[in-house]
Amino acid sequence: METDFNTLQEFLTHTKGIAYLLIGVALVALPLFWRFITGRDGKKQTF
Amino acid sequence: MGITRRQFFGWMGAAVGSQMAFTAQAKAAGTAHFTGYPGSMGVLHDISRCIGCRKCEAACNQVNHLPAPETPFDDRAVLEKIRRPHAAAFTVVNQYKPKGKPGPVFVKTQCNHCMEPACVSACFVKALTKSKTGAVVYDASLCVGCRYCMVACPFNIPAFQYHNPLTPEITKCTLCQPRIQKGLRPGCVEACPQEALTFGKREELIKIAKQRIGAYPERYEDHIYGENEMGGCNWLYISNTPFTGINMREDLGITPAPALTAGALAAVPVVVSLWVVFINGLRAISKRKEQIATEEKSQAVSAAVLSEQARFNNEIKQLKEKAKTEKEAAITREVKKALEAAARGPSENGAGQTPPSPKPSGTAHPEKQENN
């Protein structure tokens, strides 16, 4: 996998691609973590 | 170079972390400076040499199999009007008559093949890519036809087949990428009788340009157009007249186009992550408020109940006391009566009857109190 970039465009294509993946990760992981935090607060909280 | 779908999914795992943080050679955004593909090719257009013969236009037309023009290429009357590249011509030569110049000046216009192209940065399907040869290459098989590349291009180069209803394409100079890959020079360069166009490695071209400006300081403007404009171009220009006077904007700045939107795009993941946090937080707060409100309400209710009960008990107590005293009084009275009666004789019957207890008022029911 290429790690050395010659153009800003190449560099950004690479990093923005990862950023979009991380968005997906954030959307799943953060709510789950919130669920974990509030898991014992009481019955029936969606998040 | 680009991200393939396999890579995309490949990164899904732990690779993401290592990619970002631990690759030693990878340049970090803060200090990164990119100098383009080493050895990429370009063309130096010496405007002072151009005579406006339109041989380059003819060659371009022939090389790219474009439709024949309305007027033949040796008809110079078209130069009377300023033209721009369009679907049927990837390059055009324009004639300008700048102030203080005895004769006209001719400028060839085509894709400048930017080092950091705005069109490539803008394309949302990667139909435009920057090739290692220096060419900005268009892939019609991906193009949706959104024309954002045309909006983004600071030089107004990409054109569109507006009259093709179903399969319109973006058209622009290809730097003759297929010819370059065969080791040939671009068609226009080959056709130029004046050698106003010089094809070569970009680094070499800059040296040649500097050499010419140094050798003929009186003839040339001391500026290589395209050396730094919008992060630099693979197509370079030197001129014997100020560029602004020949429709070449000198106010474009040196910021490469991708850098203009990089910041806004960088905000996207941050906004998403923090929105998730904030929205949850806000909801939690408003829920908690609701909860507290409910609790306070029920507390208030039970407090009210308690105080009412106390009042009731008190009343009962008072009534009881009253009843007691009344009873006692009655007893005493009855006893007295009985004694009197006994004294008079046992002739009457109702003597043993208890007095009626006072009926508690309707306030006694705690459940009903809530409805008040």
Next chain:
Amino acid sequence: MEHLTPTPPALTTGRDTVFTPFNIVSGIIILIGCVITVLRFTRGIGGVSNLNDTNPWGLWIGFDLYCGVALAAGGYVTCAACYIFGLKQFRCAVRPAVLTAFLGYGLVVFALNYDVGRPWRLPYPIFLSQGTTSVLFEVALCVFLYLSVLMLEFSPVAFEWLNWKRARYIIGKVSMVLIIFGIILSTLHQSSLGAIFLITPSKLHPLWYSGYLPVYFFISSIFAGMSMVIFEHSLVARFLHDKIDAEHHLESNNVALGFAKSAAFLMAGYIMIQIIGIAIDNDWKYLPTRWGLWYLIEIIGFVAIPAILYAIGVRERNIKLIQRTSLWAVLGIVLNRLNVSLIAFNWQLPLNQRYFPSFMEIMTTIFIVTIGVVIYRFVVTRMPVLYAHPDFPDDH
């Protein structure tokens, strides 16, 4: 299910004859639209529009997309107010707002089919080749996802109408997730529509070009959404009053007051950041020019004045004034979006190289708006949008 709705008198007369004035006018427009559609796909974009190589984007992007998306912001704004900030009194405004947003986005995508060269490739950026460095990629992704989310958000209404209780129950379960998704996606692409023009500092007039463009677009979309909700309610109250149940009727005034208050304050903040933007880029010198005058007309005439009128309306509880102001504010947003995408774009070009939409472009836009109105009318006269469904009371 018709019997469930309060029977509207207007509709009863409508049943007798199809040729109501509304139907005739919209019918003609739709007919013209169909003709243009055929022309568009036989003669090409150039055959029906004045778009050219120097002005690649015209009315279809400037109005249909830019204004359409901004005015559909009511959906996420109302959802956020109701479910995130817990302002329950806005609950009755949610469904109409979501419907408007759904229609708005649907029509935006519909309009894109005219504007892009090969519309059937519109899914390409999402499924085939991701140009991650493009702001347009982000917009495309967001619009695609948000349209899906809006469809799901709106689906309960359809399910109630169709009386699909099971589906209605399932969708009710995930409604909160949908709402949060909707808000995030809206935030992103409302601002990204501004970010689209970040790449054109040399073409967009400096008074409109700013590094803050995404922020401007986001903030203005919020009060655009609020104004649109108020405006829509005033229209509904006038033309579809028989569709509104008592609760909605009562609450719509509260909605107007609440949104007008927030919008006024947001507009003040928006003006502030506009001024800051000018200061940051040192664009003062452009203010005493003709473009500066035009800019001031937009900012003072269509933001500051509506903000003040909203404020007065709220203080004096003058619903009429608020409703009238909402139209003004909506026009202001339209003006702003047109300025950024069309009027102040390519401002340095001489007049004869500037763009003006063709008749057919304008007709296409009118056609698309008409479709929106027709569908809206169709939906609210049949589905439980403006009133609570008796079988599903007080849900959501």
Next chain:
Amino acid sequence: MTNTPSTDYQKFIFIALAAVLLLVPQNSAASQNAGGPDMIQIRLTGAGAKHEMPGAGFPHDKHTAALKNQDCSVCHLTEKGEFVFKFQRIQDGGYNADKTLYHEKCVNCHQRRSEKNLSAGPLTSQCRLCHSQTGGNPDAAQPVSMDRSLHYRHEISSAIHPAAPGEETNCSACHHQYDKTLKKTVYVKGKEDACRYCHKPAFTDNTRSFQTVAHESCLNCHYQIRSKNQKAGPTDCAACHDATRLAGIPKLKDIPRIKRNQPDSALMSLWLNEARASKKPSRQFVNPVAFNHKLHETKVEHCYVCHHASMETCGSCHTRIGSDKSQWTRLDQAMHTDVSQRSCLGCHLEKLKSKDCSGCHAQMVQPKFGDAKCAKCHSIPREWLEPLPEGKEAWARIADRDIRLRAENRQSATNRQISQDQIPEEVTIDVLADQYKGAKFPHRKIVAALSERIQKNELASAFHDGTATICSGCHHHSMDPASPPKCAACHGISKASEPDGRPGLKGAYHSQCNTCHQQMGILKPAATDCTACHKKTDQTSSKMN
């Protein structure tokens, strides 16, 4: 981008709405004030100046034309019998006073005239008609030059009278010096200087600016002569400042020299000066230059071209180490800089840009100081200076001798030129013929034409003194220009330029021919008319795919 008028109209409305033209008030004024050479921009400065409006544009000739039968006194006051060319005042009265003055007097006059139905300027309510952003057009007003021709006409004019009667020449009518002890200007014969030495661009040291002087002195004189019904110089703006009218001023030929005791020739050498002063033979630095002053006088418009700060010799300020008067520019720097027209090298390089020279020279790398052939000017041989010449005459003799020798050299150079039979009559250039046939190049004819131009020019013939110097115009870098190698020997036949920037053969041919034709103004055949030089072949296209 083609537009029918109707869409243009639509666009106009659209943009007009967008730009809200209706609120911008200055359109009509702009066109009126675009201005010719007579447009004066009135913009008051001074204490308390508040510019609420842009300056006012004042079309002077329009006013003189409108007041055709009246003289300058309508607007200008006189002092000591001469007009002061300020409006209605002798001296500036400060910003506010002058502002009021302009507003009252201008508008009153306009008012009076409009009441009489005469043509009149803007009135009180029409501020923007005068105060527009666009007053004055810098390109319209050209400076007039008192060149040798015009100077001579003033010298011999019988209408002009010298300051003191009995003087033979008119010099004293204009030239003067300020005598500090007498505190007045006096005329000193033989010490006439250029006006600009004292009259600077702005008012300095109690001396009027050059512009003021030029107007007050010239115009008053013209006016007075005319009032005696004699033929006089012009008094309208355009006559001196309009490009076309300036070009129409007749130029005299064979103008006699200006007489100011200047030498015919001068020996330029500072070390020699020093050696003479100390009477000691000095170590020679570089051979002195014999300067043909008389010849150079005819090549420039006026003395001021070279004598830019005084009529003294160059060396009086530009000393060997420079002086504060020369801002530490040494003589050698002053004479060899290529950025100033006052230096020898700068002026000679400028001459290379003329049509006759630039055909070859525009394509040559511009010579730098170090590349110049020093001995061409520094030509006085050492032995002529031994023993050290004593006295002015001895110096002049040496200079004259050198100048004479150079003239002889020029003559013999013409004779030495390459003989006609050495020059091929016609050359066919067809190495690269494909789409077009080879070009027939009339070699001898072209050499003859160039030689003729060289011989007509003293400077050119002085420098083209080698047998075959002319050949190197095209056959550059050739070791023996008389028998040059083929162009293809150095210029690659592969159609591509070399990495060092050397053009390929096709580029070399075309740019050589075309550049020369364009530079020399030979527009036929046109550079783009391929078939004027080449016959088309049947092969319709070059090998390209």
